[in-house]
Amino acid sequence: MENILDVKNLQVSFKTFFGEVEAVRDISFTVGKKETVAIVGESGCGKSVTASSIMQLLPMPPAFYKGGQILFKGEDIVKKTEREMQHIRGSKISMVFQDPMTSLNPTMKIGRQIVEGLMKHQHLSKKEANKKAIEMLKLVSVPQPEKRVNQYPHEFSGGMRQRVMIALAMVSNPELLIADEPTTALDVTVQAQILDLMKELQDKLNMSIILITHDLGVVADMSDKVIVMYAGQIVEQGTVNDIFKNPMHPYTIKLLASVPRLNMKRDESLNYIEGTPPDLYIPPKGCAFFDRCDHAMKVCKDYMPDPEYHSKEHYSRCWLNHPLAKDVRREGSVR
Amino acid sequence: MAEPILSARNIKKYFNVSGGTLKAVDGISFDIYKGETLGLVGESGCGKTTAGRTIIRLYEPTGGELFFEGQDIYKISRHNMKPVRRNFQMIFQDPYASLNPRMTVEEIIAEPLEIHGIYKSEKQRRERVYELLQLVGLNEEHALRFPHEFSGGQRQRIGVARSLALNPKFIVCDEPISALDVSIQAQVVNLLKNLQNQMGLTYLFIAHDLSMVRYISDRVGVMYLGMMMELSKSEELYDHPIHPYTQALLSAIPIPDPEIQRSRKRIILEGDVPSPIDPPPGCRFADRCFYTVDECRKVTPEFKEVRPEHFVACHRSGEILAGTAAMTK
Numbered sequence: 001m002e003n004i005l006d007v008k009n010l011q012v013s014f015k016t017f018f019g020e021v022e023a024v025r026d027i028s029f030t031v032g033k034k035e036t037v038a039i040v041g042e043s044g045c046g047k048s049v050t051a052s053s054i055m056q057l058l059p060m061p062p063a064f065y066k067g068g069q070i071l072f073k074g075e076d077i078v079k080k081t082e083r084e085m086q087h088i089r090g091s092k093i094s095m096v097f098q099d100p101m102t103s104l105n106p107t108m109k110i111g112r113q114i115v116e117g118l119m120k121h122q123h124l125s126k127k128e129a130n131k132k133a134i135e136m137l138k139l140v141s142v143p144q145p146e147k148r149v150n151q152y153p154h155e156f157s158g159g160m161r162q163r164v165m166i167a168l169a170m171v172s173n174p175e176l177l178i179a180d181e182p183t184t185a186l187d188v189t190v191q192a193q194i195l196d197l198m199k200e201l202q203d204k205l206n207m208s209i210i211l212i213t214h215d216l217g218v219v220a221d222m223s224d225k226v227i228v229m230y231a232g233q234i235v236e237q238g239t240v241n242d243i244f245k246n247p248m249h250p251y252t253i254k255l256l257a258s259v260p261r262l263n264m265k266r267d268e269s270l271n272y273i274e275g276t277p278p279d280l281y282i283p284p285k286g287c288a289f290f291d292r293c294d295h296a297m298k299v300c301k302d303y304m305p306d307p308e309y310h311s312k313e314h315y316s317r318c319w320l321n322h323p324l325a326k327d328v329r330r331e332g333s334v335r
Numbered sequence: 336m337a338e339p340i341l342s343a344r345n346i347k348k349y350f351n352v353s354g355g356t357l358k359a360v361d362g363i364s365f366d367i368y369k370g371e372t373l374g375l376v377g378e379s380g381c382g383k384t385t386a387g388r389t390i391i392r393l394y395e396p397t398g399g400e401l402f403f404e405g406q407d408i409y410k411i412s413r414h415n416m417k418p419v420r421r422n423f424q425m426i427f428q429d430p431y432a433s434l435n436p437r438m439t440v441e442e443i444i445a446e447p448l449e450i451h452g453i454y455k456s457e458k459q460r461r462e463r464v465y466e467l468l469q470l471v472g473l474n475e476e477h478a479l480r481f482p483h484e485f486s487g488g489q490r491q492r493i494g495v496a497r498s499l500a501l502n503p504k505f506i507v508c509d510e511p512i513s514a515l516d517v518s519i520q521a522q523v524v525n526l527l528k529n530l531q532n533q534m535g536l537t538y539l540f541i542a543h544d545l546s547m548v549r550y551i552s553d554r555v556g557v558m559y560l561g562m563m564m565e566l567s568k569s570e571e572l573y574d575h576p577i578h579p580y581t582q583a584l585l586s587a588i589p590i591p592d593p594e595i596q597r598s599r600k601r602i603i604l605e606g607d608v609p610s611p612i613d614p615p616p617g618c619r620f621a622d623r624c625f626y627t628v629d630e631c632r633k634v635t636p637e638f639k640e641v642r643p644e645h646f647v648a649c650h651r652s653g654e655i656l657a658g659t660a661a662m663t664k
Contacts (some may be wrong), residue, residue: 042516143606157608158379187378187543192587196603214517217589220596228465240593258521259591262573269528270550272521278488306592 004175004208005031011067013054015061020277021142021280023049025232026068031176034202036209038223038240040216040255041279046232047212051178054210055095056085072176091121093168096162097179103165104153110137110164113150114171119170136167140197159190166197173205173263180212191290195221216259220244225313228252231288233304248308248316251289256291295320338404339366340505341390341448346399348382348389354615355532358555361561362399364638365646367505372531372538374552374569376545376584378607382561382626383541387507391415401507421451424498428510430490434482441478442495444468447500467496471526483612488519495526506538513544524551545588554644557581560611563579563638567645577647577655580620618650625662626651 012024024046031037039047052058054070058078070077070238080088097103105113114133118124124132130146137145140163155162162182168179177200182189197216202209211222219226219240226243228236228251236249247253257271275292278284287293287300299319307315308322319325347491348360359382367373388394390401392408400407408419424447427433434443444464454460465475471492491511493627498506510528512520524547536657542548548555549569556566557578577584583602585654590596604623617626621631629648638648641656654660 035525037376077486092452165644187586188545190376191589192601194435196429196588196601215589216591217596219591220591220593244591244593255518256591258518260521260524260546262546262588262590269525270521272525273518276488276519329370 002033003030004033004073005053005210006069006071007050008069008071010050010053010070012049012063012225013066014063019281022066022283023024023063023232023280023329024053025280026281027229027232027234028068029227029234030239031208031210032224033175035206035225036202036211036223037225037227038213038219039210039227039229040212040214040219041229042214044277044280045229047229048180049093050229051180051210051212054092054176054178055094056080056082056090057089063265075221087121090117090169090174091172091188093176093178094171094172094174094199096165096177096179096182098184099162104161105257106153109150109152110156114149114164114168117171132171133167136171139170139201140164140167141193142167143325158186159193160191162186162194163197165192170201170205174207176208176210177211178210181214182211183218184213184215185237191218198222216256227323228255230285232280233288233317235289235318236314236316238310242311242314246310246314248310248314248321249289250295250320251320252316286319338369340404341367342402343390346386346389346401346404347397348385348394349397352612357612358561358614359611360389361614361625363558363563364559365563365566367537369504369537370531371553372536372540372551374548374555375539375541375558376543376548376555377558378543378584378608379610380560381558382611383558384509386558387425387509387539391420391425391507393425393503408481415449421501422503423505423507424501425490425501426494426506426508426511428512430487430494431482431492431514434490436482439479439481440468440473443493444478444500446495446542447497451501453501457604463500467499469532470499471496487515488518488522491515491523493525495523495530499530499534501533502534503536505539507539507541509539509541509592510543512547513542516550516642520547527551545585557584560608560614562648563621563646564649565645565647566618566638567642571642571645577645577652578620578649579624579626579655596635618648626655627663 008028010024010027014021014023041047065078100123103197111133114136115129118132120127133149134145137148142148142160142163183194213219223240226238226240227234228250234251243252247256254271254273258295260270273292278288284290286302287304297319305317305322307317307318344364344400346360347362350357350359363386377383389396396409397616401409411419444467445460448454448460448463454463461492464478468474468477473492512523540548540551552569555569555572557564561581565581573585574584583604586602606623607620618636619634621627636648636650638646641647641652651660
C-alpha cells in the first residue's frame, strides 16, 4: 500500500512556566491510502497533540516540534511555513473536531461557513460555491439542504452539526481526514449514523482517515490499523485484529479488559488500571507504564524497551516480549 | 423481591419556555426496590436527568406522586423536607464542576454534616470525614487539599464520599462516569458496587453508556422524549428488547470486538429526536419507528406488563413479541 502520511520520530513539547512538557515522545507511524488508522489512549497520552501537529494547529509557542518529520506525500510538514500550510489545511488534510457545539462559528450561516473554504481553496465564484455547499449538505444527508444553508448553527441538533462539520471537512476532497473524537459528544444512535456516513464517504472519495478516540467499540468498527499510545509514546501498534484478539502490551490488555462487555456476568468485577499516568514534566526514564503494571520488572524502571515485532505489522514495546524474557512470560500470568 | 423503597407514580415535570410547554418528564411510573440498582438510559434530551432530579425533589414536580418508604414526599412541606432529604443524595456528572474549588476536601465532605447538625464537636466530625475518605479509597492526608490537586477519578471519589456523609438510603447517580477515562470509569463503578454491597444502598443510575448500565443495574428503564418506553430486568432487556426504540438503541452500541461488530446488523434510525415542546399526541417514537400504524399517532400507548416484570409502552408489543409484526417502513 502506498503511504500518504509517514510520521518519523516525531517529538512535540510545550514550554510552560514550570518547564517543558514532553507531550509526544518519539513516535513513528504511517497511514496508507484509503486506510483508517485509530489512535487510542487515555486523556493526556498525546493523541490529540499528534493529530494537531499533523495540521500544524498547535499554538507555537508554547508548543514546538522538538524533532522528527511528518512526511505528507513526501513533503515535510514540520518545515512548512504558515502560508504554505494554508494551502494544505482544509484542502489536502482536513480535520473534524470533537465538539460540534463549539467548533462552528455561531454568528455565521452554515452555508457561508462552507462557502468560505470553497472560495479560498478552489477559487469558485460565490454562486458556484453556494451550489457546491448545498451539494455537500446533501452528501452528508442533511435534509432540506436548500433551506438549511441559510440557517445558523444553533438551529441544528448535535448530530446535524457534526454532519455539517464533516461536510466542511470534505468540501475540497481531502486525501487525509483527521477525526478527533468525532462522535464522543453524540448519542449512540447518532454516532452510528455518523460512523456509517464516514465509511461511505471514505469509499466514495478514496480518503485516508486518522481516527482519534477512546471508545474501543468505535475503533473495532472503523479501523484497519490501531496505535495504542501511553504517556506520549506508542506502546503497541498492529492491525485491528492483532490489537483486539492478540494484545501483547500489558497496557493494551488492561485497557481492553476495563471495558464492560454486553455478555459480561454482573457479579464479575470490572478490571481497572490502578493509579494514573505519569507526569510528562519529568517523563520516566524507563517504561512509563512501570508504576501501574502488574508485571513490572527491575529493567522496566530504567530502560524503555525497543519495539518487539510479533508479526510484520504488529509490535509492542514491553520487556516481557523481549526474547530473553520468554521464560518470564511463560511462568507469569500476563494473560 | 423486597418492598419498594421508592415508588414513582405518573411523575411529570414541565418547564415553561418561550413557544410552549417543554414536557421534560411526562408521566413516568416505576418502583425501585431496596438494595437494587435501577438504570435509566436514553439519548440526550430524553428527560432522564430531569427525572432523576424530580424524584428527589430537587425540581418541584408538576404532577404525580412519589412514595419514599410509604410516604408521599411531594406532599411534605418544604420546611419538613429537610429531615427526609437526608435519605437521598446525588452524585453528579462533572467531577470538575460539582466540587467547590475554594473549599478543602474536608470542608466539602463535612458540609452536609454541618447543615444537618449531625455532630456536636469538630473532632467527631473530622473523624467521620476521615472514615468517609477511607471508605472511598482515599486517606486522611487528602483532607486538607483542594479539588484541583486531584485527578478526575479521585474527584469523583470525593463526590461519592460527600454523598455518603449522611448515611443515605437512596442515591441518584447522574452520569457519574461519563467525564472519566475508560480505565478510571471501571474504578468508580467498582467502588459504587462495593459500597452498595457493604451498606445496602439503593441506586438510580442514569447514563448513556449502555454497556456500563447493563453491567451495574439489576433493572433498566429506557426513556424517550419524557416517557418510559420499556423497563425490565437488565439481562432480559438487553437480550430480548421488545420496544422498537430499545432495539434500535441497543443495536447502535459499538461492540469492542472487530469480528462481531463488523458482522452485525444495525438498525439505523432516521432523523433526530423531535422537540419536547408541546409534543403531538400518540406514541412519541411514531415518526421514527419501523412499525408505526395509524393508532400510534393517535393514542399514547399504555405502559403495561407484557411479560413477567417486563413493561413496555407500545401498541404493537404483542405482535413484536409473537414475531408477527410487519414493518411499515
